Structures are given as structure tokens and as C-alpha cells.
Amino acid sequence: MSMPRLGWLGAVGAAVVLLSGCGAVQPGVAAEVGEDTITVDQVDELTRSLCAVLEDLPEDDPNTPPAVSGEQARNNAMQSLILQSIADQMAADYDVEAGPDFDAQVDRVKLQFGSVDDDLVDAALPAYTSVAYFIDIMRQVGETTESGLSPDESLSAGIQVAQEWEADHGIETNPLFGSFSIGDQEIESERTDLAFPASQSAKDAEEGSDSYAASLPESQRCG
Numbered sequence: 273m274s275m276p277r278l279g280w281l282g283a284v285g286a287a288v289v290l291l292s293g294c295g296a297v298q299p300g301v302a303a304e305v306g307e308d309t310i311t312v313d314q315v316d317e318l319t320r321s322l323c324a325v326l327e328d329l330p331e332d333d334p335n336t337p338p339a340v341s342g343e344q345a346r347n348n349a350m351q352s353l354i355l356q357s358i359a360d361q362m363a364a365d366y367d368v369e370a371g372p373d374f375d376a377q378v379d380r381v382k383l384q385f386g387s388v389d390d391d392l393v394d395a396a397l398p399a400y401t402s403v404a405y406f407i408d409i410m411r412q413v414g415e416t417t418e419s420g421l422s423p424d425e426s427l428s429a430g431i432q433v434a435q436e437w438e439a440d441h442g443i444e445t446n447p448l449f450g451s452f453s454i455g456d457q458e459i460e461s462e463r464t465d466l467a468f469p470a471s472q473s474a475k476d477a478e479e480g481s482d483s484y485a486a487s488l489p490e491s492q493r494c495g
Contacts, residue, residue: 302350302449305357306441310350312448318349321395323494328388345494350449351459352402358454359402359409362437368412370405377404410434431456 303310322345340348363369381400385393410430415421417429434454443452453460 302446303354303357303452304442304444305354306361306437306443308357308361310353310357312446314353315346315349315449318353318396318399319346321392322349322399324392325385325388325396326494328392329385330387333387340494342494347449349399350445351452352399354443354445354452355402355406355459356398358434358437358443359406361441362413362434363409365437366413366416368409368416370408371412373411374401374405374408377401 300312301309302312302315319342323342326339378397378401381397382390382393407427410433411423411427412430413433414426414428414430417433421429431454438454445452451460
């Protein structure tokens with residue numbers, strides 16, 4: 273199996289990937305990731321941090337991203353925590369840790385939000401760096417599978433190991449959020465509660481369009 277590098281690598285700069293679907297977990301639990309449990313409270317805490325960063329940006333800041341719906345922000349937080357959990361568990365299994373590539377992404381995020389309070393940015397970092405952290409760990413895991421691999425080949429091999437890890441350990445998500453699966457190029461999700469949007473506004477909500485998010489009341493969006 274080979275993985276085009278632009279899939280996962282292109283996701284490093286994207287803060288939001290919408291996840292929707294269903295799983296089977298206990299009340300108060302957002303996801304069961306292998307031996308790790310992610311609670312709804314953890315997701316909500318990261319969501320609040322993400323929104324706090326966006327809301328603290330000056331209106332004329334050129335780095336201000338488009339507004340996102342509260343649902344998008346929550347799903348982004350959920351995905352970020354799952355990716356971090358997978359990477360943490362596999363890093364422990366393979367005795368590796370995040371390196372310079374991840375550190376560089378952290379620095380980029382802090383530079384991008386330089387006008388925002390440092391404590392707010394630090395609290396929201398997982399939402400902006402989880403993909404970079406996951407890629408960094410997967411590349412190092414891939415390096416353990418065969419000698420002489422290029423960085424792209426190591427990442428591809430690491431993703432394959434992660435897919436095998438997922439098959440062995442399982443990832444179950446709360447229906448409030450959505451399904452989660454490690455694809456060759458990106459996170460894969462499947463919507464089961466809404467097969468076909470019934471209207472354009474429903475379609476915009478499902479796809480997380482900028483115009484839909486901007487049209488929401490302030491209480492239902494971030495940014």
C-alpha cells in the first residue's frame with residue numbers, strides 16, 4: 273500500500289475536518305480509543321479553548337480564519353483528541369516521541385496567533401497541532417518497519433501500521449460526534465443519521481460551509 277503524501281501532509285494546515293456518524297460508548301464518553309477514554313467534558317473544554325482563540329483575534333487580523341459553527345468546532349476538537357490519543361499510544365508502543373517537525377508546527381501556530389493571549393493559544397494547541405503530531409509519530413513508526421525508507425515512504429508505512437493498530441484496538445465514538453477511521457490519505461467518516469440533506473441549509477450545515485457558519489447566531493458559532 274502506498275499513500276500519496278499530499279493527503280495527510282496537506283491536512284497539517286487544516287484545523288477542521290467534519291466528522292459525523294455513530295458508535296457505541298457509555299454516557300459521558302465521547303470516544304473509546306484503544307485503552308484510552310476521551311470524555312465529552314474533554315471535548316467541550318478543547319472546543320471552548322478553540323473558540324476563545326478565534327474570538328480573541330482582532331477583527332482586522334489577517335490571520336483570522338473563517339467562522340465555524342459550534343458543531344464544527346466540537347467535531348474538530350473530537351478529531352484532534354482522537355488523533356493525539358492514537359499517536360500517544362503508538363509512540364509508547366514503539367518508544368518514539370515528537371521531534372522537530374512537530375515543534376515547528378507548534379511554533380507556526382503560536383506565530384499565527386501572536387496577537388492572542390498566550391494562555392488561550394496554549395490551551396487550544398491540540399486542535400491546531402494534532403495532525404502534525406500524528407504525522408510526526410507515524411513517520412517515526414514507519415521508520416521502524418524497514419531501513420532506508422524516504423520520509424514519504426516512512427509516513428506511508430506508519431499509516432499502514434496505524435490502520436492495523438485501529439483494527440486491533442478499535443475506535444468507538446459517541447453518536448453526538450461521529451465515526452472515525454484512519455484512511456490512506458485522511459480521516460474517513462460516514463454519516464448515518466442524515467443520508468441526504470433535505471435542503472440547501474441542511475447541506476451547508478453538513479458540509480460546514482463558511483456562509484452557513486457566518487449566518488448562525490454568535491451563540492452557535494466560533495469566530
